[in-house]
Amino acid sequence: MYSAADQIYKNIEPALSGYGVPDMVITLLAYAVPCGAVIGIVSMIAGMLTYLERKISADIQNRVGPNRVGPWGLLQFPVDGVKLLLKEDIIPDAADKKLFKLAPYLVYSSTVLASLVIPFGGSFVVADLNIGLIFIIVVSSLLVVGFLMSGWASNNKWALLGGIRSAAQIISYEIPTALSLLTVVLIAGTFSLQEIVMAQGPWPWQWFLFHNPFTVVAFIIFFISGLAEMNRTPFDFPEAESELVSGYNVEYSGMRFALFFAAEFSSIFITAALAAAVFLGGGNIGRDPYASGLGWQLVMVAVFFAKAAPLCLLTIWVRWTLPRLRIDQMMAMCWKYFVPISFACLVLTAAWMLLFDGNGIFWRMAKL
Amino acid sequence: MSKYSTQEMVLNMGPHHPSTHGVLRFILQTDGEMMVKATPDIGFLHRGIEKIAERVTWQGFMPYTDRIDYVASVNCNLGYAVAVERLAGVAVPEKAEYLRVIAAELSRIASHFIGFGALLLDLGAVTPFVHALRERETFNDLIEMLCGARLTHNYVRIGGVAQDLPPGFAEKCRAFVDHLEYEFVEEFNELISFNTILINRLANVGVISAETANDYTLTGPNLRASGVAFDLRKDESYSIYDRFDFDIPVGRGKYGTLGDSYDRYFIRIEEVVQSCRIIRQALDRLPQDGEIRTKLPKLFTVPAGEIYVRTECPRGELGFYVISDGKKNPFRIKIRTGSFSSMTIIEHISQGVMVADLVAIIGSLDVVAPEIDR
Numbered sequence: 001m002y003s004a005a006d007q008i009y010k011n012i013e014p015a016l017s018g019y020g021v022p023d024m025v026i027t028l029l030a031y032a033v034p035c036g037a038v039i040g041i042v043s044m045i046a047g048m049l050t051y052l053e054r055k056i057s058a059d060i061q062n063r064v065g066p067n068r069v070g071p072w073g074l075l076q077f078p079v080d081g082v083k084l085l086l087k088e089d090i091i092p093d094a095a096d097k098k099l100f101k102l103a104p105y106l107v108y109s110s111t112v113l114a115s116l117v118i119p120f121g122g123s124f125v126v127a128d129l130n131i132g133l134i135f136i137i138v139v140s141s142l143l144v145v146g147f148l149m150s151g152w153a154s155n156n157k158w159a160l161l162g163g164i165r166s167a168a169q170i171i172s173y174e175i176p177t178a179l180s181l182l183t184v185v186l187i188a189g190t191f192s193l194q195e196i197v198m199a200q201g202p203w204p205w206q207w208f209l210f211h212n213p214f215t216v217v218a219f220i221i222f223f224i225s226g227l228a229e230m231n232r233t234p235f236d237f238p239e240a241e242s243e244l245v246s247g248y249n250v251e252y253s254g255m256r257f258a259l260f261f262a263a264e265f266s267s268i269f270i271t272a273a274l275a276a277a278v279f280l281g282g283g284n285i286g287r288d289p290y291a292s293g294l295g296w297q298l299v300m301v302a303v304f305f306a307k308a309a310p311l312c313l314l315t316i317w318v319r320w321t322l323p324r325l326r327i328d329q330m331m332a333m334c335w336k337y338f339v340p341i342s343f344a345c346l347v348l349t350a351a352w353m354l355l356f357d358g359n360g361i362f363w364r365m366a367k368l
Numbered sequence: 369m370s371k372y373s374t375q376e377m378v379l380n381m382g383p384h385h386p387s388t389h390g391v392l393r394f395i396l397q398t399d400g401e402m403m404v405k406a407t408p409d410i411g412f413l414h415r416g417i418e419k420i421a422e423r424v425t426w427q428g429f430m431p432y433t434d435r436i437d438y439v440a441s442v443n444c445n446l447g448y449a450v451a452v453e454r455l456a457g458v459a460v461p462e463k464a465e466y467l468r469v470i471a472a473e474l475s476r477i478a479s480h481f482i483g484f485g486a487l488l489l490d491l492g493a494v495t496p497f498v499h500a501l502r503e504r505e506t507f508n509d510l511i512e513m514l515c516g517a518r519l520t521h522n523y524v525r526i527g528g529v530a531q532d533l534p535p536g537f538a539e540k541c542r543a544f545v546d547h548l549e550y551e552f553v554e555e556f557n558e559l560i561s562f563n564t565i566l567i568n569r570l571a572n573v574g575v576i577s578a579e580t581a582n583d584y585t586l587t588g589p590n591l592r593a594s595g596v597a598f599d600l601r602k603d604e605s606y607s608i609y610d611r612f613d614f615d616i617p618v619g620r621g622k623y624g625t626l627g628d629s630y631d632r633y634f635i636r637i638e639e640v641v642q643s644c645r646i647i648r649q650a651l652d653r654l655p656q657d658g659e660i661r662t663k664l665p666k667l668f669t670v671p672a673g674e675i676y677v678r679t680e681c682p683r684g685e686l687g688f689y690v691i692s693d694g695k696k697n698p699f700r701i702k703i704r705t706g707s708f709s710s711m712t713i714i715e716h717i718s719q720g721v722m723v724a725d726l727v728a729i730i731g732s733l734d735v736v737a738p739e740i741d742r
Contacts, residue, residue: 061498324492326724
């Protein structure tokens with residue numbers, strides 16, 4: 001399959017190789033442009049989500065929310081970003097300085113890496129890896145290293161507890177997440193996210209969500225485990241502010257703290273985007289993205305975001321409604337219920353594929 | 369023995385921890401997430417209120433009683449006023465008694481909102497806390513109409529109350545209690561009280577049996593949550609509480625064991641409803657005319673003697689032990705508060721629970737730091 005980087009490569013290769021530029025440099029250039037664009041877009045979305053979170057929580061709680069900077073307070077998040085940039089950068093004396101500085105970048109880079117394989121609709125994907133899903137699962141596990149590192153390096157007991165909690169939590173919830181994604185892989189027969197999107201159709205009965213009853217369960221498990229993986233209420237243990245003060249990031253300030261924050265909100269979007277692409281048909285409008293013009297491709301992008309945005313809002317809504325579980329209850333929920341159920345979904349989907357020759361529950365309708 | 373040695377971690381929780389309700393400090397000995405022991409360390413809010421009492425006049429001490437428990441200041445005013453009136457033999461006009469009850473019960477409702485709201489906040493549920501504070505805002509408006517202050521009300525006087533009801537207060541107050549009893553409580557319970565996550569967090573956590581509660585002299589809602597129907601408003605009635613028809617909610621162990629944190633949480637919501645009933649009856653029977661304060665001499669003195677009077681505060685029994693030597697200021701005042709005994713039991717019931725449970729236990733006991741230290 002083609003990706004945005006491939007197309008840029010094709011366009012700039014003839015011009016640049018004439019000047020004797022090595023092929024490696026051209027490839028790097030071709031990837032640098034869409035990478036930068038995606039990082040910018042995801043950061044922008046994360047910023048918008050912080051604004052939305054504050055505005056929606058304000059609505060839920062009978063407050064006004066940010067309304068001073070710009071129209072309806074829309075410029076609040078860039079202003080917050082600038083404020084955090086200008087803040088004094090404090091590193092505790094007793095901290096392990098190298099690890100302390102490294103941890104936020106690890107956390108942030110893991111979410112940014114995950115965004116590289118997200119198909120934004122049309123041909124807008126930085127790299128359409130043939131192991132896309134595996135890649136996402138692997139890089140999102142990098143979060144644990146960053147959290148544990150920040151918790152340890154801060155030399156603060158609360159931060160250490162937060163780091164340990166996040167390690168236990170994220171590693172546990174990796175399993176149901178991966179297993180529920182694998183049910184879709186069984187149906188689509190590929191790990192490439194772009195191909196998974198194209199294997200679905202524009203209508204709800206063509207989505208993998210409604211392929212068979214077990215994919216519905218897998219979707220629900222994926223979404224709840226996603227909440228756990230991005231440390232959102234009711235699973236916000238690593239930073240449980242009323243228990244661990246602020247958890248792993250308690251000693252961080254300024255831009256380092258902002259990176260943790262940006263990573264959290266980026267991962268809200270990435271989880272929603274992944275759910276939209278894998279279960280809800282992504283930006284599929286029934287046309288081949290590589291044969292369509294730019295106009296159709298933008299429609300696909302719009303469709304993709306129309307599916308991802310409600311999931312982001314749902315995440316925010318859940319946070320401002322539910323209390324927090326206790327850590328042992330959270331672990332019991334994962335190992336006693338989610339892991340067996342998601343495994344059952346995987347096996348039963350395999351059985352379904354065998355029984356019905358790979359057809360979904362609505363396959364007759366799909367043929368109309 | 370394994371070749372790796374493990375050791376318990378000593379954690380310092382507070383005095384500026386988000387869920388220690390003011391400035392409490394706990395020294396936690398933890399084994400990972402499990403707690404071995406939580407030792408409370410108090411005294412950060414000590415202001416010497418009892419010593420101040422020996423230096424100011426009898427009436428002059430009234431504003432200081434606001435600061436004993438600033439979340440329920442009218443109840444503290446009332447306790448002190450009742451003690452001094454009984455010692456000095458001052459009669460209180462009928463109308464003033466009704467006004468006192470209305471203000472005190474409103475204050476109890478507001479205090480319980482803070483109590484269970486803060487508990488929910490500690491459990492990570494921010495929205496219910498804000499919803500509780502939204503209702504408390506109406507209380508603040510009401511009490512501001514009544515006495516001009518929103519936090520330290522200083523409404524009760526020795527021999528009466530400070531002001532008569534302002535016009536429009538009765539209607540607004542009636543609408544408020546109707547809204548609470550018939551609308552808010554139901555909505556709130558649907559939102560959070562019957563939420564499975566909340567029940568899992570609170571049920572069977574920090575169980576206090578009736579005997580243990582008695583041993584540690586727990587009072588107020590914390591004692592009643594253990595199944596003991598003891599309420600000073602009924603059992604040792606003061607002011608005019610014997611004229612009202614209300615129930616004493618007790619813990620039932622609805623989702624877990626009798627006397628667990630859920631009982632202590634839910635009993636406060638039930639008490640809000642009972643307070644609404646009292647306020648409605650008081651508004652119905654409130655005399656239209658009459659004095660609101662007994663005229664006292666300019667130099668008010670209390671005949672020599674001593675008295676102990678206990679009243680029902682939202683956080684338990686508030687006792688004033690007052691000694692007078694016949695002069696214009698008290699000889700000695702000792703204050704006994706509910707939070708202090710609630711505080712002592714935390715060390716006992718928090719052995720072997722998780723750190724997250726300790727937060728739930730502190731919140732469910734509704735400990736307020738200024739009441740402990742005074």
